[in-house]
Amino acid sequence: MSAESLIADLKSLAEFGRRAEGGWYRPAYSEIERAAHDWLAGRMGAAGLDVRLDGAGNLIGRLGATESQADTAALLVGSHIDTVPGGGWLDGAFGVMAGLDVARRLSASNAPRRRPFEVVAFRDEEGRFGPLTGSRAMTGGLDPATVPDLQDATGQRLAALLPGMGLTVEGFAGARRSARDIAGYVEIHIEQGPVLAAQGARIGVVTAIVGQARFALRFVGRPDHAGTTPMTLRADAFAAAAEFAVAFRRAVLERGEGVAVGTIGIVQVEPGAGNVVPGETRLRAEIRDVDGTRLAALAAEVPRLAAVAARAVGVAAEVETLHRTAPAPMNEALATMIEDAARQRNLAAIRLPSGAGHDAQNFAALVPTAMIFVPSVGGRSHCPEETTDEADLAAGVDVLEAVVRRLLAR
Secondary structure, three states: OOOHHHHHHHHHHOOOOEOOOOOEOOOOOOHHHHHHHHHHHHHHHHOOOEEEEOOOOOEEEEEOOOOOOOOOOEEEEEEEOOOOOOEOOOOOHHHHHHHHHHHHHHHOOOOOOOOOEEEEEEOOOOOOOOOOHHHHHHHOOOOHHHHHHOEOOOOOEHHHHHHHHOOOOHHHHHHOOOOOOEEEEEEEEEOOOOHHHHOOOOEEEEEEEOEEEEEEEEEEOOOOEOOOOOHHHOOOHHHHHHHHHHHHHHHHHHHOOOOOEEEEEEEEEEOOOOOEOOOEEEEEEEEEEOOHHHHHHHHHHHHHHHHHHHHHHOOEEEEEEEEEEOOEEOOHHHHHHHHHHHHHOOOOEEEEEEOOOOOHHHHOOOOOEEEEEEOOHHHOOOOOOOOOOHHHHHHHHHHHHHHHHHHHOO
16 A cells, blocks of 8 residues: 555654754653644544543554454554654654554455554653653553652653643553553564665564663762872772773673673763863763673673772772663564565565664563564664655555554454
8 A cells, every 4th residue: 555644644743843953852741742642643533543541641542343253452553752852753653653554554444353453652762751651651560659750861750741741640550451451562663773774674573672781880089180180199080980981891892792782871070170180970881682691791790890990090989770671572473474474575574683672672571572673774863864765664564564464363
């Protein structure tokens, strides 16, 4: 079928949060994201879906089963429409709009549906208030008791924003659903990397989503005059952080078997003056891997490497674990189904892991779960240049539709 409606919807959604300086920004639970959800709810309703918000603010469009003896457990297809600051127009949005396009195709078809079909736009996948907030609430990975304490990097509390979204803190508990209510979950996404294009593939069949370990590190030394304090008498907090950074990178390279990745993406130096020896340095480090044992071993190295670096320079070190998730393997039967659908359409497909986190990882331990990737031009994502050829977007939706039809028919 034509993908004109899909492309038109994506371009319409791109009007929400477009920044004059380039890129998009739709922060979770913000007014602009709420407006985008309202628009999306209208598009779902126009497609004949029954639309509702759950207690966490996840937007759900439901297409009922057609069989009299239907299974009540629904097949879910979803992703998110919030973005990182200055992000692109397809990350998350493509998965939601692809699901909506499939729903339109199902409505126009006489093919029987033995179970309901739901399209879900999850709240806060990008983690303004914590990683994958909406899908964790739905799958039981978010303790409702912690919701009053959730805040973003600026100190804005989620609880203060919920009334403006028509939500409550207490409502989060009601967002949870059981495996009896969900038959399976499929997510389609842009790859956000260069592998598909490099191998000449049109479809990526995700084998697993990486586990992650994130840390906050603090090195505390002593601020001194940068001109009058001899090098041997300094307690330079940044020097210790630099020692750690080099050792951290070496550990991931040597023990990560070419698969694990480690990143230090945030460095804050105090007092932050060119003529003062740094008295304190804070880092944020993360490790990602599809192998849980290797991830755990590398994560255990972080406190040890920090302590070694601190002793070498004569400062103190503190390490806090911020976040840990296990790798999430995808369902083998669904992966084979995706490969079959691609082959039937003469689309080259390869298997590959996902180095980025996705809502799908929260469903993997609950129900059969799969992910489909389509190529990202230049491998770019989380930036204004993020895009995918329209032909690849259309091919991905065709494969998704084929998989959904098979799952709804059995």
